[in-house]
Each structure stands twice: as C-alpha cells, then as structure tokens.
Amino acid sequence: MTPHLTPDERAFLGGAHGEAGALAMRVVLAAAELLGTDRLVEITSAHVDGCLYHGDGGVEFAETLVGGGGRVAVPTTLNVGALDLLHPDRVKAGEHRTRMARRQMEAYLALGCTPTWTCAPYQAGHRPGAGEQVAWGESNAIAFANSVLGARTERYGDFLDVCCALTGRAPLYGLHLTENRRATVVVDVTDVPDPLKVRDMFYPVLGTWLGLEVGDEVAALLGLPASVTEDQLKALGAAAASSGAVALFHVVGVTPEAPTLEAATGGTGPIHTVRLTADMLRPALDRLSTTTGSGGIDAVAVGSPHFSRAEFVELARLVTGRRLVVPFYACTGRGVLEALEADGTAALLAEAGVEIVADTCVVVTPILPAEGGTLMTCSGKFAHYGPSNTGYEVVYGSLEECVASALEGRVVREAEVWRW
Amino acid sequence: MRGRVLVAGSARGPLLRLRAPISFWGGVDPVSGRIADPRHPDHGVCIAGTVLAVPATVGSSSSSAVMLELLREGTAPAAVLTARADAILALGVVVAGELGHPTIPMLELPAEGLSALADGVLEVLEDGTVRSAG
Numbered sequence: 001m002t003p004h005l006t007p008d009e010r011a012f013l014g015g016a017h018g019e020a021g022a023l024a025m026r027v028v029l030a031a032a033e034l035l036g037t038d039r040l041v042e043i044t045s046a047h048v049d050g051c052l053y054h055g056d057g058g059v060e061f062a063e064t065l066v067g068g069g070g071r072v073a074v075p076t077t078l079n080v081g082a083l084d085l086l087h088p089d090r091v092k093a094g095e096h097r098t099r100m101a102r103r104q105m106e107a108y109l110a111l112g113c114t115p116t117w118t119c120a121p122y123q124a125g126h127r128p129g130a131g132e133q134v135a136w137g138e139s140n141a142i143a144f145a146n147s148v149l150g151a152r153t154e155r156y157g158d159f160l161d162v163c164c165a166l167t168g169r170a171p172l173y174g175l176h177l178t179e180n181r182r183a184t185v186v187v188d189v190t191d192v193p194d195p196l197k198v199r200d201m202f203y204p205v206l207g208t209w210l211g212l213e214v215g216d217e218v219a220a221l222l223g224l225p226a227s228v229t230e231d232q233l234k235a236l237g238a239a240a241a242s243s244g245a246v247a248l249f250h251v252v253g254v255t256p257e258a259p260t261l262e263a264a265t266g267g268t269g270p271i272h273t274v275r276l277t278a279d280m281l282r283p284a285l286d287r288l289s290t291t292t293g294s295g296g297i298d299a300v301a302v303g304s305p306h307f308s309r310a311e312f313v314e315l316a317r318l319v320t321g322r323r324l325v326v327p328f329y330a331c332t333g334r335g336v337l338e339a340l341e342a343d344g345t346a347a348l349l350a351e352a353g354v355e356i357v358a359d360t361c362v363v364v365t366p367i368l369p370a371e372g373g374t375l376m377t378c379s380g381k382f383a384h385y386g387p388s389n390t391g392y393e394v395v396y397g398s399l400e401e402c403v404a405s406a407l408e409g410r411v412v413r414e415a416e417v418w419r420w
Numbered sequence: 421m422r423g424r425v426l427v428a429g430s431a432r433g434p435l436l437r438l439r440a441p442i443s444f445w446g447g448v449d450p451v452s453g454r455i456a457d458p459r460h461p462d463h464g465v466c467i468a469g470t471v472l473a474v475p476a477t478v479g480s481s482s483s484s485a486v487m488l489e490l491l492r493e494g495t496a497p498a499a500v501l502t503a504r505a506d507a508i509l510a511l512g513v514v515v516a517g518e519l520g521h522p523t524i525p526m527l528e529l530p531a532e533g534l535s536a537l538a539d540g541v542l543e544v545l546e547d548g549t550v551r552s553a554g
Contacts, residue, residue: 023518030514031507034426034526049482055450055489061515157484157508159515171507215441215476216504245441245478245506290458363446385446388457 003029003038012167018069024166031160032171041133041172046076046165047121047145049137050158051108052364053082053101061159062107065166072112073168077121079138080306081105082365085117086334086358092366101365111162117359118333120234120306122149125335130256133176135164139247140305140381143237146248148230150256152176155247175248181257182266183220183250186273187213190223192281193420197225200232201398201417204380206276207236209284211244213274220250220264228254231308238305239380243287278420285418288383288396291374293411298373299392300324300406301362302399303331304381309339314399316345319352324406327369328354331361353406363389376411378402421536423527425548426505427513431525432543432553433498436470437534438462444483444490444509453495471542471550472497473534476504487512491521499524499544503531 011017012025032040050058082101084090093101109115116124119138122145128134130150136142137156145151154174156164164170174180187210189197196202210219228251240246250258258264265271274280302315307330315330330349332340337358340346346356362368363385368375375392377383378399386394397405397413404412439461442448447457453468468490477483487509490496500509505528517523525544543553 027511027514027518031511034505034510034514035507036505050485052482052485054445054482054485055492057488057492057516057519057521058485060519061488064519154507157511158482159484159488160507160511211478215478242443243478245476287459387459388446 003032009040009169020065020068020070021166023065023068024070024163027160027163028167028169028171035171035173037171037173039172040169041176043074043133043135043164043168043170045074045126045128045134046072046161047079047126047136047138047141048076048108048113048161048165049079050162051078051081051105053097053104056100058158059100059104059107062104065162066107066110070111070166072165074165076113076165077116077124077126078108078113079119080360080364081117082360084357084359086337090355090357090367091360092370116333116335118306118335120308120333123306123308123336124333133170135161135170137161139241140234140238142247143241143249144234146175147237147250147255148233155245181248182218183264184217184271185214185219186222186261186265186271187219188222188273188275192276194225196417198227199398199417200235201378203232203235204239205281205285205288207239208243208288208380209281210249211240211242211246212284214244214246216245216247218248218250220252220258220261222252222261224251224254226253231311234305235380242381242384278418282418288380289394290387291393291395293374293376293395295374296410297326297376297395297405299327299329299368300376300402301329301331301368301382302378302402304361304363304379306332307336309336312336312340312345312349315354316348318400318403319354320348322352322407324353325409326406328406329357329362329367330354331357334358368392376402376405421529421533421550423501423529423533423548423550426510426526426528427523428546429523429525430544430546431471431499432541433469433471435473435537435539435542436465436467437473438475441476441478442474443478444486448486448490450486450489450493450495453490467497468495470497471499471501471544473537474500474502475531475534477502477506477509483508484512484515488516491516491523496524500526501529501534501550502526503529503534
C-alpha cells in the first residue's frame, strides 16, 4: 500500500528531523500499514506510556531516539516510570533495574516530554477538547480521553506512542474516525439500585463486567445518574480496559458524544441491548478478589488510576485521627501530591500511616513488602493486575472497606449492597 | 491457509492455541516466556518457540514492550497468529527490527481460520501461508 504522505511527512522519512525522526516515521507508517490504512492524521498532543521500565529493550529504544536527535513535535505527557523519584526509598528494586529505569525516564525527558509521571494525565492539566485528534498510551488514559473528554485516540502501545509524539502524526483509523465511535451495544443499568449507583465501589465492578462482556465494542451506558463523578468514570474505564480492550464508552446524558441515546448510537435503528442484573454483575465482583482474606490482610493499595485530589480528601476524612495497622499505599502523580502537601492533607495522611507513592505505582515496580500475602484494594485495575505482577492475593472492597480493614488488619466488607 | 501479513518472516514451531484473550503485559513473563497471569486458562504454559494462536489481545498498552523483551531474551514465540490485528503486539516486533534484534512473523487470520489449524508443527512462510510441517 502506497501511503498518502504530505511533504512534511516525507521530510521526516528523509531525515530532515534527524535519524530519530525518520525512525519514528517508519514506525508510524509500519503501524498504519498493519492497521490497514494508508493515511495519517495530525495530532495535537500525546501521552507516552513507554517510559516504564520492562527490561533493557525499552531503554535501548529511548536512548536510540535521543542519540538520533529526537524531539517531540507536540505537547507530550509521561506515564508512570518504575521509580518514585520523590521518595527513592519506596521502590525496592535492585541496582541494575534502578539504574536502567532512571536512564529510561531521563531519555524521555531528553526528548522534550513533560515529567508528569502519571497514568492520569487528565488530572495533571492534560485535557484535550472534544474532537481533538491525539495519540495516547496507557489503557485507562485512552479510555478516559476518548470517553470522558471526547478526544480521539486509538490504543497506542509503547514505542508507537512516542513515535507519534516525535512526528506529530498517527495512523488515521479506528477511533480517530467518527463512524467507529458510535455505540454498537447498549448497556441498560436502570435496574441497579440508585444507592449502589452513587457509590464509587460500583464502577470498577461495572467496568470489569463491561470489559469481559463487550471486549472492544463501543457501549452506550443507559441509566447512570447525571451526578456520576469524573473519578467514577475513570474507575469504570480503567477496569474495562483491564478485563477487556475497551477504549471508548458512552454514558448517555453525561459524556460529550452521548447527549442522547440516539446521538451515542448514531441513530442507525435497533441495536442490541443488555439489561444489567445483579446475577450478571456478581461474577465480575467475584473476579476482582482471588481470596476472601479470612487470614487477614497484609497491605492495602489504592490509586490505580492515580488518586485524584478529591479521592485523597475522602481518604483523609476516613483516616484522620486514626492509626492504620497494615501498610497502606496511595499512588498518585506529583502534581496532585504537591497540592496535598500545600494544603496539609499529606501530613494528615502520613500521621495515620498512609504512604503516598508518586511517579509510579505498586503493580509496576517492587514497592509492596516482599513477603507477599493478601492485598486489599478499591481499584479494579490493581485487583486485576495485582496477582500476576506482585504475587499477592487480592481482595476487592470500597475505599471505606479498605480503610476499615486496614484499621483492624482483617477484611471488613459489606455484602448486602450487591444484592437486589 | 493464508493470512494477512502484519510482520513478514518465516518460522516453524508447534502450534500453541491460547484458550482466552491475553494481555502480554502482566500476562507473560518476558524472561521465561511463561504465561504468568494466574487467571488465564493457559497459566504456566511457555510460549517460547511456538506458533502462537491468540484469539485477541486485551489490557495494557505496554504489551509492545513485553514483546520486545521476549525477542531480546530469545523467549518469544516463533510466530504469532492473531484473529484481530492491533497496534500493540506487532509494534514490539517492528521496533525489535529497527533496533537490529531478531523478529518473528505475525499474521492476521480469521477466527475460523485459527480454529481450523491442525495441531502439531506448523510452518509460516513469507507470503503469509501457514501449513502443517508434519
């Protein structure tokens, strides 16, 4: 397939922006070809997930770009790295891993990326508008950018994300195009009791179910309250992008492309509707725990995606004046941490025993106590990746349940709320 | 049978048909090549050297990086056959090639094609042909 390239794009290939620019353009074009398109789209921003250390290959790639004179062409934020640069003692990695992870993070800074070090760039001021074409990595950020902000990105993996940033281009396909953004399935949650729908704990479970049920289809959720918060939608998308490949969902009456059900579906006539029942949701809830935790819990981790300021305010309300008896990790971006330090929330949390982890998180790098055991979390994403990435068994519960359990050292959960 | 070539190359290896979609990040250990996700039905199985049939990839966009590590470590599959091409797994192979590391063929085959593959040793050819080497 001969690509339709503009003079600018040809210049990249020819080395006008250094060997790194040429390499980046070759990778973008290879991606376009394997995705079956011969066109590129100009992007206005990028979010790069490739700065996390998975092995020396990632360092080699980033340093090759730096050595080739690479420089991002659009504003580009960075996802988590494998180190907490602000609290170097938090991460218990070996000497090689620590050194290579730092080299990888530094290489991305040398390319001109912004050191946000967060999986929630939308909490760090990176918020493209509805209809803006962008290239984002990190599955939860992709789902958020598409669904909640109405920006347009496909699922960009490591390497392609920074190649898009260097060239300012992305393959024109998939969710960049209006016709692929319409809902193809309606999920009617009307029957879920309102008291559950206003709880944060509902959303990771709904997201897990959604990912398992729809895979990579675009769903329109009908019957969620207009009061649904950004943090709840963040948790929904993160869970759906972990259990499935969900990159876009619509919430009728809430998200930008779904003022009405007709708008969300493109009004193309009858479409498959699933009416969510308690029996359907139960397996998704059960899947988020690999143990009942009857032997007690050894740690709690929250903040995947990274906790927002509002979530920290709620956590502070729950723990102020109390003392947690198991290690309690709350992960966030340095931007949010700065605000917590400025207003005194960070000190309150530290006094109660909350360890704030910045720039990284507990499932991507060794932070949890090495002995292993049982981890409790209110994050659908931690519940999903915890067992394979940390070796811990996991118990899912609400933030209130996580705090109550961390105060007693045993699992405290309310089961009734999931029956209707 | 012939698939759409995502990454060209030739390879030979025993067919390993994954029974569920997989996220390589969190799902495959790059050092050993074993399936590390305890929730995956093929947990513990080693994908190194196999012609790996993947119904779909899910989850993390870091799976490209895991693919690059597998290729550097020599623990990658001999070839990957997938029912749905995406911009994630194949990119790890493309970048490995840019960095001068070994690459593997990747083909897109319809789901029916994947399930029709005969068990045993398969051969993947440059033009996207998959055939029994038995």
